[in-house]
Amino acid sequence: MIYHDPVLLNACIEGLRINPSGTYVDVTFGGGGHSREILKHLGPDGKLFAFDQDNDAAANAPDDERFTLIPHNFKFIKNYLKLYRAIPVDGILADLGVSSHQFDEAGRGFSIRFDANLDMRMNVLQGMTAQKLLETYSEEELRRIFKEYGELSEAGKLAKHLINVRSDRPIKTTQQLMDLIRPFMRRGQEHTFAAQVFQSIRIEVNDELESLKQMLLQTSEVLRPGGRLVVMSYHSLEDRLVKNFIRSGKFEGEVEKDLFGHSKVPFKAITRKPVRPDAEEINRNNRSRSAILRIGEKNEE
């Protein structure tokens, strides 16, 4: 089985506008599909640094002296790039979320298709798992994640139900969770509902939105002026953060202006509208269907 089929590969590579002697960063290495394509566009002096917090990704690292794998969370991007004396860089690529490999490995607990322990950690060394979350979170915390990250209108009722059940017996496996949420599923919407519940738990377990915010904020410090930021999101919560950040340098609110009314924004948006996979790509790789690509270019200081 292939580890991961890279999404919007050409658009990402074009978006990076690769300088063959430049330094690039792929913050979500995964199966390395995007990284290998970046390497093809780099000359002998070019460099590529890649991050992945999942140890499984290391098996895909190309044997190439221009390439360095940093097996850590991308929220530490600036410190690691500093350590490798790689700042400033010419381009950063992020292909957010989980890989097909993570979904398809039954034991990782990401997928509603298999019975497994409720794990859902990308980094298996971290303490919080989906099981621990369902054991320890308060009703209010569960309601918040189902509402904010799953956008579920039944968030309150679902949280209450899980709290009641867990006082009698622990919720340990994906199929136990599926059985508990089944009564809340509308007919014909079963798959979507379950996917939203799993997605919301996964986002919280991996603290995905906070890591994304921290990484985005550091991109303007590590990119050189004219450098490109290319980000692919797979749901509206991520995309909203990326869109606002590229537009205004902030995640919410208005663009900041100086005393003369000039806007102070770190990036210029290269994509006015987001780029999405075409029908041919979606046909070939159904998992690409929700991809939303946005590109920004670092402004002069």
Ligand SMILES: C[S@@+](CC[C@H](N)C(=O)[O-])C[C@H]1O[C@@H](n2cnc3c(N)ncnc32)[C@H](O)[C@@H]1O
């Ligand atoms: C969608 S896959 C990337 C696939 C890759 N572009 C390819 O072509 O194979 C996302 C990868 O990023 C990793 N990842 C997600 N969030 C991360 C984070 N905060 N820090 C480091 N790695 C992360 C996941 O472990 C996963 O392997």
